[in-house]
Amino acid sequence: MRAVDGTWELHRDGQTVARLIVAEIDFPWMRGHAEILPGYEHVRGLFEDNERFLDAEDYEAADQVYERIRAATSMKFPDGSPVAEYLLNIHSDGTCGWRWHDEPFDDEEPDTRDTGPLGIL
Numbered sequence: 725m726r727a728v729d730g731t732w733e734l735h736r737d738g739q740t741v742a743r744l745i746v747a748e749i750d751f752p753w754m755r756g757h758a759e760i761l762p763g764y765e766h767v768r769g770l771f772e773d774n775e776r777f778l779d780a781e782d783y784e785a786a787d788q789v790y791e792r793i794r795a796a797t798s799m800k801f802p803d804g805s806p807v808a809e810y811l812l813n814i815h816s817d818g819t820c821g822w823r824w825h826d827e828p829f830d831d832e833e834p835d836t837r838d839t840g841p842l843g844i845l
Contacts (some may be wrong), residue, residue, distance in 0.1 A: 728754065730802030732822075734812070739763045741797075744812075744819070744820055760819040767796055771814045778813070 729749065734742040741763040747756040770793045777786035790811070799807040799822075812822040 728801065728824075732807075733800040734758075734814075735798045735800065736763055736766075736767055736796055741767065742814065742820075744799075744822065746802075753821055754821040754823065755819070758814045758818055760818070767793065770796065772816060774813065774822045774827055775815055 729746050732744040732746070732754075733740045734744060739762075743759040743761065744754075745756045745759060746754055749753070770789055774789045774793065777783070777789060785844045793812070794810075797812075798810065799810050801807055807824050809825040809828050810822055811824075812820065813833050817826055
């Protein structure tokens with residue numbers, strides 16, 4: 725089992741732009757404090773937009789912004805290995821919360837509906 729307690733890193737273009745310091749593990753969520761570093765200003769607006777949309781319960785807009793966050797950033801575990809998939813919220817008060825997975829999420833959900841004898845729905 726991977727050690728998840730400690731300090732995680734958020735990267736943009738290979739540069740560490742935030743350190744995520746674990747304060748609480750409530751699996752599957754990790755919660756803590758974000759130590760903001762130089763370079764974070766390039767993604768700050770995305771996290772602010774995401775927080776605003778989540779507060780307004782506009783989940784479709786939040787998902788769209790989050791796709792941009794994932795395209796612009798990467799994360800590392802405390803041991804320095806890359807995180808395959810994550811959902812990260814960095815709040816304006818410096819707190820943060822995230823969940824992660826060892827494997828990338830599928831882009832498309834498989835169609836699990838029962839098909840007829842010819843494979844036709």
